[in-house]
Amino acid sequence: MSTTPTPRPNVLAIPAYVAGKPPTPRPGLTSYKLSSNENPYPPLPGVLEAATEAAAAMNRYPDMGSSALYDALSARLGVPTDDLAAATGSVALIYQLVNAFCGPGDEVVYAWRSFEAYPIAVTVGGATSVQVPLTAEGRHDLDAMAAAVTERTRIVMVCTPNNPTGPAVGQAELDAFLAKVPQHVVVVVDEAYLEFVRMADAVDGLATYRAHPNVVLFRTFSKAYGLAGFRVGYAVAPGPIAAALRAVSLPFGVSHVAQAAAIASLEAGDALMERVDELVARRVDVVARLRDVGWELPDAQGNFVWFPLGERTPDFAAACGEAGVSVRPYATDGVRVTIGEAEALDRIVEVAAQFAR
Numbered sequence: 484m485s486t487t488p489t490p491r492p493n494v495l496a497i498p499a500y501v502a503g504k505p506p507t508p509r510p511g512l513t514s515y516k517l518s519s520n521e522n523p524y525p526p527l528p529g530v531l532e533a534a535t536e537a538a539a540a541m542n543r544y545p546d547m548g549s550s551a552l553y554d555a556l557s558a559r560l561g562v563p564t565d566d567l568a569a570a571t572g573s574v575a576l577i578y579q580l581v582n583a584f585c586g587p588g589d590e591v592v593y594a595w596r597s598f599e600a601y602p603i604a605v606t607v608g609g610a611t612s613v614q615v616p617l618t619a620e621g622r623h624d625l626d627a628m629a630a631a632v633t634e635r636t637r638i639v640m641v642c643t644p645n646n647p648t649g650p651a652v653g654q655a656e657l658d659a660f661l662a663k664v665p666q667h668v669v670v671v672v673d674e675a676y677l678e679f680v681r682m683a684d685a686v687d688g689l690a691t692y693r694a695h696p697n698v699v700l701f702r703t704f705s706k707a708y709g710l711a712g713f714r715v716g717y718a719v720a721p722g723p724i725a726a727a728l729r730a731v732s733l734p735f736g737v738s739h740v741a742q743a744a745a746i747a748s749l750e751a752g753d754a755l756m757e758r759v760d761e762l763v764a765r766r767v768d769v770v771a772r773l774r775d776v777g778w779e780l781p782d783a784q785g786n787f788v789w790f791p792l793g794e795r796t797p798d799f800a801a802a803c804g805e806a807g808v809s810v811r812p813y814a815t816d817g818v819r820v821t822i823g824e825a826e827a828l829d830r831i832v833e834v835a836a837q838f839a840r
């Protein structure tokens with residue numbers, strides 16, 4: 484018998500979450516972090532003010548029901564507050580959904596490679612991952628995903644745009660997919676990068692959730708809204724699913740600073756979306772420059788670009804590091820680079836020109 488406490492076997496099987504690293508400082512060079520899909524802009528003064536004001540009440544617990552945030556989201560999105568569930572970043576929603584809907588041996592289907600928190604949350608919840616390979620273009624293979632649904636499937640995750648490869652799912656292909664998936668299966672549309680999408684026929688998440696009793700949207704304030712450090716995301720889901728997500732949430736998981744900053748960010752939506760437009764323009768420019776030097780890249784619809792480097796992945800990441808920019812390498816698959824500061828992106832394009840084939 485073991486003499487030390489032993490976690491459940493599935494806990495020992497949890498894959499590591501590799502967080503994006505900060506850059507290693509280089510003498511004489513400003514360094515940049517393009518490894519975590521963060522927003523490079525500093526907070527808007529009004530948002531910082533709202534957060535600072537809320538911080539003064541740090542001796543008090545936050546509103547556990549996030550009611551002011553639900554009211555603001557409800558008004559903005561045109562959905563009932565009962566259909567909302569705020570969480571400690573949208574990553575927490577993945578854990579909550581698995582906890583609420585899966586027992587041991589139940590299956591969660593998702594594309595791979597995709598957001599690395601999916602396999603972690605599924606393993607933590609004691610469920611089983613069914614990973615369906617992306618196409619060669621880094622897209623979801625929705626036909627194969629529908630075919631992977633079994634009697635044990637409880638959840639299907641659709642990540643659009645897909646982190647880390649970049650392409651977004653179209654409405655027509657999502658509709659065809661939903662027609663094939665039984666309605667007792669929860670279909671998540673993870674829209675973390677929604678605001679960066681510029682594609683005809685992109686998924687209209689809200690319309691899709693309104694049309695299907697099993698469709699759930701995951702959204703976040705971390706990317707377009709620039710609040711990654713405050714940890715706040717939310718689900719839009721049919722009432723019973725939203726209630727289940729709230730029921731299994733960590734009590735007081737969304738701080739009052741996060742709630743206040745999120746509400747202020749919704750109010751400052753126009754100014755923040757101008758910044759998003761600027762980042763999208765940078766993305767379009769960077770992709771065009773990379774294609775000019777010979778890169779074949781998947782469609783980039785998020786605030787990041789995917790370099791399918793294969794075995795050259797570590798060398799490319801190291802070269803970016805030498806140039807003072809940290810990026811996110813994925814084993815021997817490729818490197819994801821966040822659309823951040825313009826100077827950092829210029830350096831990435833320079834490095835990439837040397838790696839182009």
Ligand code: PMP
Binds near residue numbers: 598673675
């Ligand atoms: N979904 C996807 C696809 C992501 O890439 C991320 C962040 N990397 C998240 C969800 C989680 O974001 P957060 O927890 O910061 O809301």
